[in-house]
Amino acid sequence: MMVVDDHPIWREAVARDLTDEGFSVVATADGVAAARRRAEVVKPDVVLMDMRLSDGDGARATAEVLAVSPNTRILVLSASDERDDVLEAVKAGATGYLVKSASKPELVDAVRATLEGRAVFTPGLAGLVLGEYRRIAQSPKAKDGDAATPRLTERETDILRYVAKGLTAKQIAAKLSLSHRTVENHVQATFRKLQVANRVEATRYAIEHGLDK
Known part of the structure; x- marks a missing residue:
């Protein structure tokens, strides 16, 4: 580093x-x-x-x-x-x-x-950033792009919410009573659908679409 x-x-x-x-x-x-x-x-x-x-x-x-x-x-x-x-x-x-x-x-x-x-x-700064992303997501420009938003399954949406909160795959697996490997497969499938490269970009997507709540 x-x-x-x-x-x-x-x-x-x-x-x-x-x-x-x-x-x-x-x-x-x-x-x-x-x-x-x-x-x-x-x-x-x-x-x-x-x-x-x-x-x-x-x-x-x-x-x-x-x-x-x-x-x-x-x-x-x-x-x-x-x-x-x-x-x-x-x-x-x-x-x-x-x-x-x-x-x-x-x-x-x-x-x-x-x-x-x-x-x-x-602490405190995360809320500031979340608020800014929500503001951007709610702008007319962002809404114009809604038709291109990928469709996630209910399970993928649940997992993305936990990713946005910073949970590891192991922690998500425990929350949803799934295997660690199943969660990792869902995470990778979600990343491919959203065309994002990593958890940070996925978290930003979740924030922009209100999935972090």
């Missing part, structure tokens, strides 16, 4: 903490340009991204990193919990957003969840 932050002491401390927890920190960067250059070389699984950088902001850096390493997942770790910062980061492609007041165990859990493809947000 890679840590992007313009404060060297904080950047190195976070990198050290993550290394101590068994993560492989392959690079660090202090700004947009450096993040792009290093991501293009090391292709990190996860980037821990600050929103205030030496030569721009975290949203721009997120877009730049994903342009050269599209399979990378971006988890924002920022001092800011401003609505615009959160939404800009998510729109740029970030899969989660934590504020820097998060504890070390919370950060470690968030990085692990991000590696698994789950969306992670500081």
Whole structure:
């Protein structure tokens, strides 16, 4: 993984903490340009991204990193919990957003969840993001596309709801009294129908169509 932050002491401390927890920190960067250059070389699984950088902001850096390493997942770790910062980061492609007041165990859990493809947000910020997606989904433009919406079975819809809530396949299997393999098959079938690549995109679909409730 890679840590992007313009404060060297904080950047190195976070990198050290993550290394101590068994993560492989392959690079660090202090700004947009450096993040792009290093991501293009090391292709990190996860980037821990600050929103205030030496030569721009975290949203721009997120877009730049994903342009050269599209399979990378971006988890924002920022001092800011401003609505615009959160939404800009998510729109740029970030899969989660934590504020820097998060504890070390919370950060470690968030990085692990991000590696698994789950969306992670500081409590309170998730509601903000959900609200924004609902607003977009209810716009006239979104409604115009309803006819193209794929049809999911009742079982697929149930499973997608649980995916949107961050449950693992094993947890979903227990909830629905199904085998782990059956749930995984349903998840993959749902992803194919929705033409999404992973749980993060599926979660966004669920949010946009009100399945996260």
